[in-house]
Structure formats: C-alpha cells, structure tokens
Amino acid sequence: MFRRSRLTPPSSLVFVISLVLAVLAVASVFVSIPGIGHYVNAHRFWLMTGAYALLAVGVLTRKF
Numbered sequence: 650m651f652r653r654s655r656l657t658p659p660s661s662l663v664f665v666i667s668l669v670l671a672v673l674a675v676a677s678v679f680v681s682i683p684g685i686g687h688y689v690n691a692h693r694f695w696l697m698t699g700a701y702a703l704l705a706v707g708v709l710t711r712k713f
Contacts, residue, residue, distance in 0.1 A: 659707025667707070670700035 659667070674697040676682065677689040689696060 654709065656708050657711050659704060663703060663707035667700045667704040670696050670703070674700065 673682065673685075673689050674693040677686065677693050682689055
C-alpha cells in the first residue's frame, strides 16, 4: 500500500547552506552581527525554519 521512501544524505552544499543559516539564527540571539544583523534579528525564526526545511528536502530527495 505505502511505498517506503529511502533517505539519502544531503549534498555537501545543501548541508553547508543549512548549517550557515542555522548558525546565523542562533548567533543572532547572543551577539550582534554586523551588516545583516537587523534582517537576521527580525527573521531568525524563519531562517531556522528554512535551514531545517532545506535539510529535510536534501534528505528526502536524491538529486538535491
């Protein structure tokens, strides 16, 4: 009835982008980030959500 989906490791690029977004979101709580700090502070929840969504898409798809 249901087909089991196979999980694959994300590509290095997807992992690094996801990691950078997550680190920016967490770091913005503790330190001031010059240049992009205002945007990161205003949208840190969405940056973290986007980081994990990107990582999930990278794990669930084969060519991403």
